[in-house]
Each structure stands twice: as C-alpha cells, then as structure tokens.
Amino acid sequence: MTTVIYTGQIGKLPNNVRSACIIDSTVKTGCVEVAPTWDIVMGVKEYKACCQRGVPLTPTCVSIDDYKRIYKQMLMDSFVKNEVFFTNLLKEPTVVFTCYCNLKTPGIKFCHRVELAKEIWEYFSPLGYDIVLGGELN
Numbered sequence: 472m473t474t475v476i477y478t479g480q481i482g483k484l485p486n487n488v489r490s491a492c493i494i495d496s497t498v499k500t501g502c503v504e505v506a507p508t509w510d511i512v513m514g515v516k517e518y519k520a521c522c523q524r525g526v527p528l529t530p531t532c533v534s535i536d537d538y539k540r541i542y543k544q545m546l547m548d549s550f551v552k553n554e555v556f557f558t559n560l561l562k563e564p565t566v567v568f569t570c571y572c573n574l575k576t577p578g579i580k581f582c583h584r585v586e587l588a589k590e591i592w593e594y595f596s597p598l599g600y601d602i603v604l605g606g607e608l609n
C-alpha cells in the first residue's frame with residue numbers, strides 16, 4: 472500500500488484533502504512525535520531577524536543549517552521511540568503535515584514540515600514502506 476505524504480499550511484488546505492490524515496506539526500499544538508522544540512523555533516526566528524537587521528548573531532540564534540541538523544536528529548530519535556505512531560501513520564493512504572508557515576511568502580525558503588516529509592521518506596522507504604512525496608499543497 473502506498474502512502475502519499477503532502478505538506479500544507481494550516482487554514483489553507485484544499486477541500487479534497489479534508490478526509491486525509493492531517494498532522495499538526497507545530498511546536499504549540501502539534502503532535503509531539505513530529506513537533507520541533509521551542510528552542511530551535513525561537514532560535515531560528517532570532518537568527519532570521521538578526522540577518523534581516525544586519526546585527527551580530529546572539530548565542531541563542533539557530534541557523535537554518537543547524538535547525539535542519541537538530542530537527543533531523545530529533546526525528547531520528549522519534550522514529551525509533553515512537554515506532555507505533557509512525558508505522559500506523561504509514562498505513563494511511565494520504566498524510567498531510569501542516570504548520571503555519573506560508574511558503575509563498577518571498578524570502579521564506581525553509582519550513583520544517585518539508586524536512587519532516589523528506590526525513591520520513593528517507594528513513595522508512597528503505598524499511599519497505601511505499602512512500603510517495605506529494606509535495607506542497609496549495
């Protein structure tokens with residue numbers, strides 16, 4: 472059985488995916504199995520703000536590369552720790568990971584929901600799961 476994984480913005484999902492398994496991936500209200508931490512969410516926000524203002528980075532800034540690396544490690548741990556959650560998820564025909572980022576906003580090049588879909592595909596496909604990345608819904 473194939474699982475198609477999409478990503479999308481909360482509140483902007485097309486009607487035809489309302490019956491899909493929609494997973495809130497936000498730090499605030501999201502599933503703990505896939506949510507990032509406040510540290511990296513606030514850190515990357517601060518990093519972007521410092522870059523935009525052209526001021527020196529602070530010790531709590533988290534660059535996008537660091538965010539990706541830390542979040543990937545979190546997911547690798549979660550895939551092992553929460554195996555049942557993920558194997559159940561991969562029994563669904565359609566899964567949508569959501570958060571609030573508007574990827575159409577100029578300058579927004581990165582959102583963790585896209586990383587999440589990619590990491591699940593990379594980790595679970597070699598284990599025999601048939602996963603297709605459907606990309607961003609809009």
Ligand SMILES: [Zn+2]
Nearest residue numbers: 570572582583
């Ligand atoms: Zn996001």
